[in-house]
Amino acid sequence: MSEDNNADKFIKESSILEEYNINWTQKLGAGISGPVRVCVKKSTQERLALKILIDRPKARNEVRLHMMCASHPNIVQILEVYANSVQFPHESSPRARLLIVMEMMEGGELFHRISQHRHFTEKMASQVTKQIAQALEHCHSLNIAHRDLKPENLLFKDNSLDAPVKLCDFGFAKIDQGDLMTPQFTPYYVAPQVLEAQRRHQKEKSGIIPTSPTPYTYNKSCDLWSLGVIIYVMLCGYPPFYSKHHSRTIPKDMRKKIMTGSFDFPEDEWSQISEMAKDIVRKLLKVKPEERLTIEGVLAHPWLNCTEALDNVLPSAQMMMDKAVVAGIQQAHAEQLANMRIQDLNVSLKPLSSVNNPILRKRKLLGPKPNDGFLNDPENGAEDSNVAVEKLRDVIAQCILPQAGENEDEKLNEVMYEAWRFNRDCKLLRDGLQGMSWDGRAFSDKVDRLKLAEIVKQAIEEKTNLEDS
Secondary structure (H helix, E strand, O other), X not given: OHHHHHHHHHEEOOOHHHOEEEEEEEEEEEEOOEEEEEEEEOOOOOEEEEEEEEOOHHHHHHHHHHHHHOOOOOEOOEEEEEEEEEOOOOOOOOEEEEEEEEEOOOOOEHHHHHHHOOOOEHXXXXXXXXXXXXXXXXXXXXXXXXXXXXXXXXXXXXOOOOOOEEEOOOOOOEEOXXXXXXXXXXHHHOOHHHHHHHXXXXXXXXXXXXXXXXXXXXXXXHHHHHHHHHHHHHHHOOOOOOOOOOOOOOOHHHHHHHHHOOOXXXXXXXXXXXXXHHHHHHHHOOOOHHXXXXXXXXXXXXXXXXXXXXXXXXXXXXXXXXXXXHHHHHHHHHHHHHHHHHHOOOOOOOOHHHOXXXXXXXXXXXXXXXXXXXXXXXXXXXXXXXXXXXXXXXHHHHHHOOOOOOOHHHHHHHHHHHHHHHOOOOHHHHHHHHOOOEOOOOEOOOOOHHHHHXXXXXXXXXXXXXXXO
């Protein structure tokens, strides 16, 4: 509780514009919660990074956990946090937001940095790994699991040869109390027990198996699995688990490889790489978490502490110069990130017999009727507003849990049309659907369901926030 209070005390209520100039047009990159912008401290003219989040408990938790970890030299520093009302051009009114001022990381993302090196050596990979491991050790010592360890969240301070690498973006971090049930991952970096937790999570939501008092959980060891994958990619330029099939979710063949720990070290790229490097990868990519190296084991491993030159030039830099290869991996990340955020909604579909919603009770009593129109009464006021949100939730449910045996495209058009009738006034929804070939009654092209669900989720958040205010 005291940690929450400390974080809240750190947050300033004064206007950020008193101390900083903000460049609203220059974006440094996109985190899971939106773009990061440039700001300049007026008193020193120092360029800093600015992350802006909707002010809600989840955002305050992200700030709290990041602040708990940010004193480490390999974790991006938070300098100041402001709670201000901000209105963006597409919004009809200001919204309460957190503005997080962080140190500027000018050296770019891990893969980009590697691609710039003409002679990226195994020793360099070892040194980068040690810094990432030290950042993880700090988080884990505070009982915090990062849960989204990947190359895009590893940034270099500047472009100098000895620039430190730092961990950023605590948007999915959680205190690890053995209850990390919500699967958060990107495909190439996901641990077996995360998949197992997801599988059980999905079955329980679908009513296939009863929810047990002690559900399958996963913990900080998933960060170590992700570290193993990152080391593998740094050394050779491609991931240990991959699929020939591009998919918005993890394909079956890739899932099987992860669950069984099936990977190898192809001779073409790995013949010049040391046995020590292969050993740490093997020990991190153990399927059973209890057999996997701990973070202390990583930092004590010979590969991170050896005095050998390890000056062999790695093939990864050459492979990462191919922007299409890197873009393909990043696309897979983005798709799975959307999937993660949707799972965080915890959509649950109650049986009609047990719902308390008065409108659904009314529908149950009236029984099914063709073109049942009682939900369309615009005079329903607050009740109508509740229905509008319920209709949006129906769209998300259809996107991620379509009912078996029905025409999915027709059903999606049907639930989207119902949602549209009650939410035409939502500009965010209108703008999102405009780019998805929605003509007011149906989609004319194939729909990216994860993207649609993400748009609808944002519309729900906007509507519920407006109601709360």
